[in-house]
Amino acid sequence: MTSRLEERLAALAIKSPAQLRDMWERLYKAPAPNISVELLRHGVAYQLQVRALGGLPPSAERELRSLAAETADGARPGRAIEMRPGTRLVRRWGGKTWTVEITEQGYLFEARHYASLSSIAREITGAHWSGPRYFGLHSGKTKVVGGSAALAKGRTHAQR
Numbered sequence: 001m002t003s004r005l006e007e008r009l010a011a012l013a014i015k016s017p018a019q020l021r022d023m024w025e026r027l028y029k030a031p032a033p034n035i036s037v038e039l040l041r042h043g044v045a046y047q048l049q050v051r052a053l054g055g056l057p058p059s060a061e062r063e064l065r066s067l068a069a070e071t072a073d074g075a076r077p078g079r080a081i082e083m084r085p086g087t088r089l090v091r092r093w094g095g096k097t098w099t100v101e102i103t104e105q106g107y108l109f110e111a112r113h114y115a116s117l118s119s120i121a122r123e124i125t126g127a128h129w130s131g132p133r134y135f136g137l138h139s140g141k142t143k144v145v146g147g148s149a150a151l152a153k154g155r156t157h158a159q160r
Helices: 003-014 017-028 037-053 058-072 117-125
Strands: 081-083 088-093 096-102 107-109 112-114 142-144
Touching: 003 037, 017 037, 088 117, 096 117, 107 117, 112 117
Parallel strands: 081 142
Antiparallel strands: 088 096, 096 107, 107 112
16 A cells, blocks of 8 residues: 555544545545444545555456345345255254255155255254254255255155
8 A cells, every 4th residue: 555545544543423424425426324433434444445546346346236236125145055965964953963965856854855954944843944044054045956856946845
């Protein structure tokens, strides 16, 4: 970083909230949002660095806009978690270790085949759970590679 930029960034630590809002409005050409002083300081610092050193590459900006659009409607960003047949999911519950194996047909649990992890989580706990959440696959986008079409669509009934 240039020494001039370093000086400007260091000076932000002693700026008042009103001064930071004024700087925000000059740098972003928009009113400062109703956020904490610390976030204002970070936003101003970021914009000072962008002007001095350059911003994100266009591809990164597009990706960030895409993620922001996904989260605007409540969708959770993230990539699908791919599980191949042979993958084992292990979970401790009620003092016991439970294991589920991913197969071509779905999920194998205690020598029975299931089409969904939620059915298995219900068997283990006796309560309704999101199977992917119960087994720590939080993205909500679980995809079995090489599995059946029914499994890929996430049918929720158990195959016994």
